[in-house]
Amino acid sequence: MIRGLSSTIAQDDTLQNQLVAQFERQYPSERMKAFLGQDAPKGTTARAVDENNPSEDRQPPLFRVTSNVTEQMAIALQRWEGMVTTIKEDTFVARLKDLSTDIAEEEVEMTMRDVSDDDKDLVQIGAIFYWSIGYETTATRQVKRTSIIKFRRLPAWSAHELNTIKKRAAEAAMAIGWGAQDEVAKAG
Amino acid sequence: MAGEHRTKSPKLDEIEISLFGPGYGECIAVHLGNGQWMVVDSCIDPKSREPAVIQYFSQIGVDPATSVRLIIASHWHDDHIRGLGQLFKKCTSAEFVCSEALGSQDFLEVVYAQGERIMAENISGLDEFHEIIDELKRRAQAVGGRLEPPIFAVADRCLWQSVVSSVDVPCTVHALSPSDAALLASKLEIARLSPKIKTPKRGIWPSGKNHAAVVLWVSVGDRVALLGSDLEETGDPYSGWQVILKSTRKPQAKASIFKVPHHGSATGDNPGVWKEMLADDPIAVLSPYMLCGLTLPQKSDIDRLCSLTKKAFITTPQKSRVIKRESAVEKTLKDLNLSPKQVNISIGHIRLRATQGEPWKVELLQEAQSLCKQSA
Numbered sequence: 001m002i003r004g005l006s007s008t009i010a011q012d013d014t015l016q017n018q019l020v021a022q023f024e025r026q027y028p029s030e031r032m033k034a035f036l037g038q039d040a041p042k043g044t045t046a047r048a049v050d051e052n053n054p055s056e057d058r059q060p061p062l063f064r065v066t067s068n069v070t071e072q073m074a075i076a077l078q079r080w081e082g083m084v085t086t087i088k089e090d091t092f093v094a095r096l097k098d099l100s101t102d103i104a105e106e107e108v109e110m111t112m113r114d115v116s117d118d119d120k121d122l123v124q125i126g127a128i129f130y131w132s133i134g135y136e137t138t139a140t141r142q143v144k145r146t147s148i149i150k151f152r153r154l155p156a157w158s159a160h161e162l163n164t165i166k167k168r169a170a171e172a173a174m175a176i177g178w179g180a181q182d183e184v185a186k187a188g
Numbered sequence: 189m190a191g192e193h194r195t196k197s198p199k200l201d202e203i204e205i206s207l208f209g210p211g212y213g214e215c216i217a218v219h220l221g222n223g224q225w226m227v228v229d230s231c232i233d234p235k236s237r238e239p240a241v242i243q244y245f246s247q248i249g250v251d252p253a254t255s256v257r258l259i260i261a262s263h264w265h266d267d268h269i270r271g272l273g274q275l276f277k278k279c280t281s282a283e284f285v286c287s288e289a290l291g292s293q294d295f296l297e298v299v300y301a302q303g304e305r306i307m308a309e310n311i312s313g314l315d316e317f318h319e320i321i322d323e324l325k326r327r328a329q330a331v332g333g334r335l336e337p338p339i340f341a342v343a344d345r346c347l348w349q350s351v352v353s354s355v356d357v358p359c360t361v362h363a364l365s366p367s368d369a370a371l372l373a374s375k376l377e378i379a380r381l382s383p384k385i386k387t388p389k390r391g392i393w394p395s396g397k398n399h400a401a402v403v404l405w406v407s408v409g410d411r412v413a414l415l416g417s418d419l420e421e422t423g424d425p426y427s428g429w430q431v432i433l434k435s436t437r438k439p440q441a442k443a444s445i446f447k448v449p450h451h452g453s454a455t456g457d458n459p460g461v462w463k464e465m466l467a468d469d470p471i472a473v474l475s476p477y478m479l480c481g482l483t484l485p486q487k488s489d490i491d492r493l494c495s496l497t498k499k500a501f502i503t504t505p506q507k508s509r510v511i512k513r514e515s516a517v518e519k520t521l522k523d524l525n526l527s528p529k530q531v532n533i534s535i536g537h538i539r540l541r542a543t544q545g546e547p548w549k550v551e552l553l554q555e556a557q558s559l560c561k562q563s564a
Contacts, residue, residue, distance in 0.1 A: 078517045080528075083311060083391040093479075095311050096528055103511055104234055105311065107479050108528040126390035133520045145520045154389040157301075162385055169296035176324040177337025179293040 074146065076100070076134040082108070084127045092123055096131070115149055122151040194553065197223075197248040198541055201357050203408040205445055205540045208240040209475025209503030210532040213267040216415060216447060217241050220350060221357030221408050225250065226258040227282075228404065228415060229268040230275050230316075231475075234532040239271030242278060244537070252278045258348055258361065260341070261286040261320075262417035263401040264394050266313035267477065273319025280327075284320060285347055287366055288340040289374030289400035294382050296321065301383045302392045312393050341402040343367050344437040357409045357544070364438055365419055366400040369426035374400035398450060399427045405439050409544045412441045414465055416449030421458045429458035433465070442467040444548070445540060448500075451477040452485030452493055452559075462496050471548055472500040473538045474559070478508055479531065490559055500559035501552060503536035 079099040085107075086093035096106040115123055122129075129151040136146040173179040197219075198204040204219035213231030220226055225245075233240045245252050256279035261269055264287075276284060299321060302314040328335035339347055341363035350359040366374070374397075381392055401417035422428040429449075432438060444467045450456030452474045472493060477484040483506050485493065493500045508529045513521075521527060536555030542548045552558070 077514050083393070085393050086396070095531070097311070103530070104237075105531040106511065106528040107531055108526055110526060114524065114526070124390065126393050128391055133517045135516070145516055145523075147520050147524055147526075156386045156388050157383045159385050162383060165297050165300045165383070168300045169293050172296055172300075172321055172325060173293050175328050175333065176321065176335060178296060178321070178324075179291055 073137040074132075074134060075136075076132045078133040080106070080131045082129050082131055084123060084125055084129075087123065087125060094129070099130075110149075114147075115151070119149070119151040122153070128152045128154070194551070195247050195249070197250055199543065201409070202541055202543045203357075203411050205413055205447075205473075206241075206244065207447060207473045207475060207503055207538045208244070208535060210234050210240075210535040211476055211478045211504055211506070211508065212531050213270055214475035214503070215239070215241050215268075217244065218406055218408075218413070220257065220348075220359040220361075220406075222350065223250075223255055224350065224359075225252075225256045226260065226348070226361060226406075227256060227275060227279070228260045228417075229262050230270055230272040231267070231535070232270045232532070233535050235534075239275050240535055240537070242271075242275060252282075253280045256282040258282055258339075259284050260347075260402065260404070261290075261317075262404075262415075263287055263398060264290060264313060264317070265396075265398070265418065266311060267479075268418070269313045269316045271316070273316040273323070276320050277323050283336070283339055283348075284324065285339040285341055285402075287371075287374070287400045287402050288342040289366055289371050289378070290317075291338075291340040292375055292378060294375070294379045297382045298378060298392055312391060314392060341366075342371065343431065344435055347404075359406075359408045360439075361407075362405040362439055364403040364405055364432045364435070365417075366402065367427050367431040369424070369431075370399040370428075373397075373427070398456075401449075403432060403449070405443070407439065407441065411445070411542060411544075412439075412443040413445035413447070414443035414461075415447040416456065416461075417447075418450040418456065420450050420453070420455040429456075429461055433458065433460045444470050446470050446472045448472050448474040448493065450484070451475060452489040452502075453477075454486075454489060454492070457489075457492065469497050469499065471540060471550065472497050472559075473503075473540070474500070475503040475536075476506045478506055485559075494560040498560055499550070501538045501550065502557060502559045503538055504534060504555040505557060507533065509533045 080096040081099055082094040082096045084092050084094050091109050091111050093107060093109050096108055098106065112120060112123065129149055131149045133147045135143055137143050200222050202219065203221060206217040208215045208231055210231055210233070214229055215231045216228040218226045218228070227241055230239050230241065232238065233243060236243060242252065259272070259276050259279055259282045261272055276282065299314050299317045302312060303318050324335065324338065341347060343363065343365050345363045346360060347363055348361040350356060352358045377395055383389070398418040398420050399422060401419045403417050403419050404415040406413045406415065420428055421430065443465060446466055448456070474485065510527055511530055534555050537553040538556045539551040539553060540548050
């Protein structure tokens with residue numbers, strides 16, 4: 001079975017390599033790096049040993065776990081990290097840091113329709129997201145321009161983290177006299 | 189020759205008020221006389237990415253380490269504090285002043301929570317306060333922990349007074365705000381921003397309110413300047429400009445220079461200020477604001493200001509720039525009707541200088557221009 005898979009893999013790799021080469025010719029720049037914060041997908045690979053014939057080859061064959069998702073390929077031409085700073089009725093404003101180039105800070109106003117349904121609840125002031133514009137090659141080998149906004153799902157503050165922050169703040173306040181009046185008022 | 193003049197520092201008895209402003213941000217440098225300076229807020233030169241005032245001091249041969257007495261953060265909005273940490277570190281003999289609204293341990297917790305770095309680049313301005321607090325700690329350690337605490341500005345508090353000899357120019361700096369009510373409101377807001385257990389981490393962004401901004405009254409010799417920060421009129425009798433107008437404890441002399449509050453917006457305007465606190469036909473200076481879909485001053489604001497004085501100046505014209513990108517990116521942005529705009533493009537500098545008894549000399553440097561001409 002593993003042998004059978006290998007030929008499919010070889011064929012897929014060839015196709016993918018062709019696509020990568022095509023994009024590299026078209027966009028021979030540093031921007032050929034990533035999409036959605038990940039390296040340009042080269043296929044997920046894993047090593048496995050044919051347990052029925054372990055001595056056949058000491059070097060286990062290569063195979064790739066494939067799925068529709070990994071068959072797709074995406075290349076980012078432009079990436080930003082953004083933070084929501086203002087929320088209006090149907091739109092929100094975000095400050096953007098260009099992750100592709102050294103361009104100074106930007107700002108954009110987006111509509112809620114630009115955000116996927118799964119992420120809509122995450123649109124709050126201070127929410128952080130990645131925005132990528134690039135090309136995607138679909139499972140049917142169609143190439144299309146895409147814009148993907150993905151809000152980060154950050155972990156919650158833990159009691160330990162908050163205690164550490166409070167301790168640091170208290171030490172700083174003591175060292176430089178910051179908030180001294182505040183503390184006197186609280187004690188009073 | 190003109191270039192040479194621009195790089196000369198003011199004379200010892202000459203007052204200078206310099207307003208720097210890119211499209212987003214502002215900074216004011218004031219020569220308090222006798223080679224002593226005060227800096228209010230900070231902004232970055234978009235080309236060099238350095239604090240604008242540091243570059244300026246370097247050009248006119250002022251040593252920030254020995255000449256700057258006060259660094260004032262008028263309020264916590266990132267358009268007023270970009271580069272403030274770097275500036276404070278260079279001004280080693282300066283005292284740090286900020287609104288009493290920030291003088292709580294809750295605010296330090298907010299600063300340290302944001303220090304957890306959840307973004308590639310912190311844009312809320314809290315990094316600047318982090319740098320300032322670290323610098324204050326370093327200075328305290330250097331003197332064995334006997335450092336004077338920062339000065340917290342509140343309405344009707346004298347922040348600085350020069351030690352006057354017979355040859356020196358007398359100078360005082362007073363805070364005219366924030367009011368007690370504004371302080372309370374701001375402290376509650378900061379307490380709300382501090383992180384809570386089991387709530388998701390996210391960037392910390394201050395509200396757009398400016399009620400705790402520090403308005404300054406600066407007197408150097410026979411000259412007075414009113415620096416309005418971003419204080420707005422709230423309609424509430426306990427905060428905003430109304431409280432300043434009602435105060436009987438504020439200095440009474442009228443100002444001939446007015447740093448127009450909140451980028452000339454209608455919300456920052458109180459006609460009583462022009463009548464009661466400013467001399468006739470004062471020089472008004474302001475920086476623009478072009479973000480969040482808001483451009484200030486608006487046409488109506490320019491008309492209003494120019495009806496009050498013909499001597500109104502703005503640091504930069506109101507323009508924004510869409511960055512040129514790969515055609516495929518531009519096509520996608522156009523299809524989506526999205527148009528990211530660069531926050532800052534260029535910077536301007538309005539320089540006002542006067543010696544005692546002489547009229548003010550106005551110099552419009554870099555992008556700075558007359559506001560009333562723009563309105564015509």
